[in-house]
Amino acid sequence: MLYLQILLNGLMLGGLYACIAVGFSLVWGVLNVINILHGSFVVLGSYIAYFAYVHLGIHPFFSIVLSGGALFALGYAVQAGLINRVVGAPVLTTLVLTFGLDLLLNNSMLLAFSADYRTVRLENPFGSLVVANLVVPLNRLYAMLLAVVLTGLLYVVLMRSRIGRAIVAVRMDPEAAALMGVNVKRIFALTFGIGALMAGGAGSLLSLIFPISPLASTDFLGIAFVVCVLGGLGSIAGAMVGGLALGVIQSFGALFIGPEHGLTIAFVLLIILLIFKPTGLMGRRGYE
Amino acid sequence: MTRIIPIVVVIAVALVACLPLLGDNYLLRLGTMFAMYAVLALSWNIIGGFAGYPSFATAAFFGLGAYTGAILQGAGIPMIVAWTGACVMALVFAVLLGMAILHLKGHYFAIASLVVAEVLLEIATSWTGLTGGGMGLNLPVLQISIEAQARLFFYAMLTIAVLALLMNWLVSRGKVGFALRCIRQNEDASSMVGIDTTFYKVTGFGLSAILVGGAGAIYASWVFYIEPADVFSVLLSVKPIVMAMLGGAGTVLGPVVGALVFIVMEELVWRNFLSFHAAVLGLLIVGLIFFLPNGILGLVRRRRAAGLKPEEEGAA
Amino acid sequence: MSLLTLENVSRSFGGLNALDAVDMQVSPGEIVGLIGPNGAGKTTLVNVVTGALRPSAGDIRFEGRSIAGKKPHQIGRMGIARTYQVVQPFPEMTVLENVMAPATFAARAEDMRTARLKSMEALEFVGLAGSAGTIAAELTLAGRKRLELAKSLAMNPRVLLLDEVNAGLNTAEIDGALTLIRRIADNGVTVIIIEHLMKVVMTLCSRLVVLHHGAKIAEGTPDEVSRDPHVIEAYLGTRYSRNLGAREAAHD
Known part of the structure; x- marks a missing residue:
C-alpha cells in the first residue's frame, strides 16, 4: 500500500515535471538553444499567480492565462531582440548568453520580491481525497491534471495549427522550411515565446504546491534538464514520459535515501544516462 | 612584434610580483584574486578555448581541490604537500570524468559537466563526517603575521598562475594544442588524419583541472574556512568562461587579459552595486556576447590582420 | 597477394x-x-x-x-587514407596547417619542422604550394578538393x-x-x-x-x-x- 501511495505521489509530481520541462525541451529541440532562463521563467509565473491571487483574488488555476500570456510576451521579446542574433553561434555562446540573462532576471526578482519563500494560501483549500487508504491531496491532483491538459493543448497546437506545423518543419530542417516560405526567425521567437508560456503556466500551477522564491529557479532548471535527457529531446511524448519517470524515481528515492536528496538523485541519474545512453530512454536521437 | 610579447609578459609578471612592496592589503587581496581568476580562466582555456568543449566543470575541480587540501591539512599534512595532493586529486578526477563524458558533444557535454559540480556539492554537504557538511570546514590557522600570510598566499597563487600561463604557451605550441585545435574545428576529420581524439580530449580535460585543484586548495588555506556552496558554486564555472571569452578564448594571453578586466569590473560593481552585482554580471555577459564576440585580443588581432594582410601574402 | x-x-x-x-x-x-x-x-x-x-x-x-x-x-x-565527398578542411587553419595535421599525427613526423617540410612537399605535388598561407575556408571548391588530396597524401x-x-x-x-x-x-x-x-x-x-x-x-x-x-x-x-x-x- 505504501508503495502504491508513493507511486501515486510520484505520478502527480511527474505530471507537473513534464509541464515544467516541455517548453524547455521544445526550445532546445527547435532552436538548439539551452534556455538557462527557463527556471526563472517558472518562478516568475509563480509570482504572477501569487500576486494575482493576493491582490486580485484570481485563483491560480485561472491566472495561467495571465502568467502564460505575460511570459509569452517576455519570451518572444527576448528571442526576437537578443537570442535570434546568435542563434547559429557555437553552443557556448547561447549558453553563456542565456546564463547572463538569467542572472539579470533572477537578480531583479530577488530585488523586487526578496528571497523569502511565499505560498499561496487558498481561502477554500481543496483538502484531500481518501480512496482505499490512498491519500490524494486534491491541489496536487488538480494541478497535475491541468498540467497534463496544458501539455496536451501544446501538442494539439503543434500538430494542428499552421504555426505549429511551421515550428515542426523548422525543427526538422530550418533551411528547407525557409525555402518553403517560413520566416524562421519569427518561428524561433514564437517557439521561445511558447516555451516561456509553458514555463509560466507551470509556475502558476506550482504556486499551489511549492513555496515561491527566486532561489527555486535552479531546481526547476535542473528538473527540466533531467526530464529532457530521460525522455529524449524535442518531443512532447518524451517530456511526458521523462517527467513521469523522474517524478516516480524521485518519490521512491525520497523514501529509500531521504527526501532532501531528491534533486541529487535526479542528477546522478542524469549523469549515468548521459554516459551510457545519451539518446534518452525512448532512444530518440537528439540534436548532436 | 612576436618577439616583444614574451618580454612584455615577463616584465608584467615581475611588476605584479612587486605588488606586496606597496604594503596595501586591499590591493594584495585583489592581486591574489586576480591570480586565482587567471588560473581558472587559463585552465578552462585548454578544454574550452583550444578544444572548443563547453566545460562547466571548473567549479567541480576547484571545490574538489579545496576540500582535498583542507582535509589533508586538517590531518596534519604540511600545506605544500596538501596543495600538491589537491592538484593530483583534481587531475585523477578529471581524467576519469573525461573518459566518461567526453564522448558527449555540445549541450550534452555542457550539462554533464555542469551537473557534476552539483552532485559533488551535494556529497560535500551530506558527508558530514569527512567534510563538516553544510556547516563547512575550518582550516588550521598559520602562526605567522597577517601581512606575512597575505604575501605567502599571494605568491602561491601567482606561482600557479604563471604555471598556468606556461602550460597554455606550451600546449599552444605543441602537439596537444594542435590536436585540440583540429578537434575544435572538425572532430571527425581529426580522427581521420590520425588524431587519437579520445586521448587528446582527456589530456586537455586533465590539464584544465590540475591547477584549478591547486588554486582551490590555496584558496581554502587562504580564507581558513570553506563551505560546499562557496567552493562548488556554479559561478566558479561560469566566470572563467566569461573571462576567457572577454580576453579571447583559444589564445594564450586572452584569459589573463580577461581575468584582469573582469576583476577590475567585478570590484567596481561589488563596491557600488552590492545588491545587484549578479544582474550587472549578467549585463556584462550580454554585452560581451554582442559587442566583443572574439574578445579583446580578437579585436586587436583582427585590426592587426587587416593591416598585415598584403605583406603576408607577399611573403607566401 | x-x-x-x-x-x-x-x-x-x-x-x-x-x-x-x-x-x-x-x-x-x-x-x-x-x-x-x-x-x-x-x-x-x-x-x-x-x-x-x-x-x-x-x-x-x-x-x-x-x-x-x-x-x-x-x-x-x-x-589507409581517404578524402570526403563533402570536403572536410579545418576551416580556420591555413592550408599548410591543414596538411601538417595528418603529417604530424598519422605519419608521425618527428617534429613540427619535418611535418612542415613534408606538408609543403604534398602541397607542391597537388599544386597548392602557392596558397600555403591561405585560410582553408577561403579556398575555392577545386582548391579545397586539392587540399583534401594533399591531406591524405601527407598521411603516407x-x-x-x-x-x-x-x-x-x-x-x-x-x-x-x-x-x-x-x-x-x-x-x-x-x-x-x-x-x-x-x-x-x-x-x-x-x-x-x-x-x-x-x-x-x-x-x-x-x-x-x-x-x-x-x-x-x-x-x-x-x-x-x-x-x-x-x-x-x-x-x-
Whole structure:
C-alpha cells in the first residue's frame, strides 16, 4: 500500500515535471538553444499567480492565462531582440548568453520580491481525497491534471495549427522550411515565446504546491534538464514520459535515501544516462 | 612584434610580483584574486578555448581541490604537500570524468559537466563526517603575521598562475594544442588524419583541472574556512568562461587579459552595486556576447590582420 | 597477394542493409573504381574500411591483419587514407596547417619542422604550394578538393580512397585532377576511387566493382562491366537499358 501511495505521489509530481520541462525541451529541440532562463521563467509565473491571487483574488488555476500570456510576451521579446542574433553561434555562446540573462532576471526578482519563500494560501483549500487508504491531496491532483491538459493543448497546437506545423518543419530542417516560405526567425521567437508560456503556466500551477522564491529557479532548471535527457529531446511524448519517470524515481528515492536528496538523485541519474545512453530512454536521437 | 610579447609578459609578471612592496592589503587581496581568476580562466582555456568543449566543470575541480587540501591539512599534512595532493586529486578526477563524458558533444557535454559540480556539492554537504557538511570546514590557522600570510598566499597563487600561463604557451605550441585545435574545428576529420581524439580530449580535460585543484586548495588555506556552496558554486564555472571569452578564448594571453578586466569590473560593481552585482554580471555577459564576440585580443588581432594582410601574402 | 581484403562485409542501419555481404580484393598498385547508383552503399563502404563505421558482419584485412572495428585514427596510421565527398578542411587553419595535421599525427613526423617540410612537399605535388598561407575556408571548391588530396597524401598512405573527388569541378579542373591521381598511383599508392563520371572511371581504372543496393553485382575491367546487362539495368533502369540495346543494335 505504501508503495502504491508513493507511486501515486510520484505520478502527480511527474505530471507537473513534464509541464515544467516541455517548453524547455521544445526550445532546445527547435532552436538548439539551452534556455538557462527557463527556471526563472517558472518562478516568475509563480509570482504572477501569487500576486494575482493576493491582490486580485484570481485563483491560480485561472491566472495561467495571465502568467502564460505575460511570459509569452517576455519570451518572444527576448528571442526576437537578443537570442535570434546568435542563434547559429557555437553552443557556448547561447549558453553563456542565456546564463547572463538569467542572472539579470533572477537578480531583479530577488530585488523586487526578496528571497523569502511565499505560498499561496487558498481561502477554500481543496483538502484531500481518501480512496482505499490512498491519500490524494486534491491541489496536487488538480494541478497535475491541468498540467497534463496544458501539455496536451501544446501538442494539439503543434500538430494542428499552421504555426505549429511551421515550428515542426523548422525543427526538422530550418533551411528547407525557409525555402518553403517560413520566416524562421519569427518561428524561433514564437517557439521561445511558447516555451516561456509553458514555463509560466507551470509556475502558476506550482504556486499551489511549492513555496515561491527566486532561489527555486535552479531546481526547476535542473528538473527540466533531467526530464529532457530521460525522455529524449524535442518531443512532447518524451517530456511526458521523462517527467513521469523522474517524478516516480524521485518519490521512491525520497523514501529509500531521504527526501532532501531528491534533486541529487535526479542528477546522478542524469549523469549515468548521459554516459551510457545519451539518446534518452525512448532512444530518440537528439540534436548532436 | 612576436618577439616583444614574451618580454612584455615577463616584465608584467615581475611588476605584479612587486605588488606586496606597496604594503596595501586591499590591493594584495585583489592581486591574489586576480591570480586565482587567471588560473581558472587559463585552465578552462585548454578544454574550452583550444578544444572548443563547453566545460562547466571548473567549479567541480576547484571545490574538489579545496576540500582535498583542507582535509589533508586538517590531518596534519604540511600545506605544500596538501596543495600538491589537491592538484593530483583534481587531475585523477578529471581524467576519469573525461573518459566518461567526453564522448558527449555540445549541450550534452555542457550539462554533464555542469551537473557534476552539483552532485559533488551535494556529497560535500551530506558527508558530514569527512567534510563538516553544510556547516563547512575550518582550516588550521598559520602562526605567522597577517601581512606575512597575505604575501605567502599571494605568491602561491601567482606561482600557479604563471604555471598556468606556461602550460597554455606550451600546449599552444605543441602537439596537444594542435590536436585540440583540429578537434575544435572538425572532430571527425581529426580522427581521420590520425588524431587519437579520445586521448587528446582527456589530456586537455586533465590539464584544465590540475591547477584549478591547486588554486582551490590555496584558496581554502587562504580564507581558513570553506563551505560546499562557496567552493562548488556554479559561478566558479561560469566566470572563467566569461573571462576567457572577454580576453579571447583559444589564445594564450586572452584569459589573463580577461581575468584582469573582469576583476577590475567585478570590484567596481561589488563596491557600488552590492545588491545587484549578479544582474550587472549578467549585463556584462550580454554585452560581451554582442559587442566583443572574439574578445579583446580578437579585436586587436583582427585590426592587426587587416593591416598585415598584403605583406603576408607577399611573403607566401 | 591482396593488399586490402573485404570478406562478407555487411553494414545495416536499423534493418536497412547499406552493405550486404560484400567481397572485394585490392592488389597493390591497382586503381580500382567503385561505382553504382546513388544509395548503392559506396560511401558506406569507405566509412567501414576507414573505421568511421563498424561493420555489422564480416572481416576487413589490410596487409593480412584484420582492421574491422579499429578506430579511424588507428587505421589512418596503418596507411589507409581517404578524402570526403563533402570536403572536410579545418576551416580556420591555413592550408599548410591543414596538411601538417595528418603529417604530424598519422605519419608521425618527428617534429613540427619535418611535418612542415613534408606538408609543403604534398602541397607542391597537388599544386597548392602557392596558397600555403591561405585560410582553408577561403579556398575555392577545386582548391579545397586539392587540399583534401594533399591531406591524405601527407598521411603516407598505402591505400587511398577517393570519394567523388571530381564532383562539382569543371572539365579543365577534372583533367587536372585525373593527372594528379595518375601520378599518385605511379608513386606506388593503391587507389580506390568512387566516381559518377563514366569518362573518368573508364580512362583511369584497371578494374571496376559495381555496387547496387549494398551488394556487389559485377566486377571486372571497365569494358566487361560496361557491357554487363545487370549493371546497365541497375544504373539506367530497365527502360533505358532496352533503349540503349536498341541503339547499339542500330549502330551495328
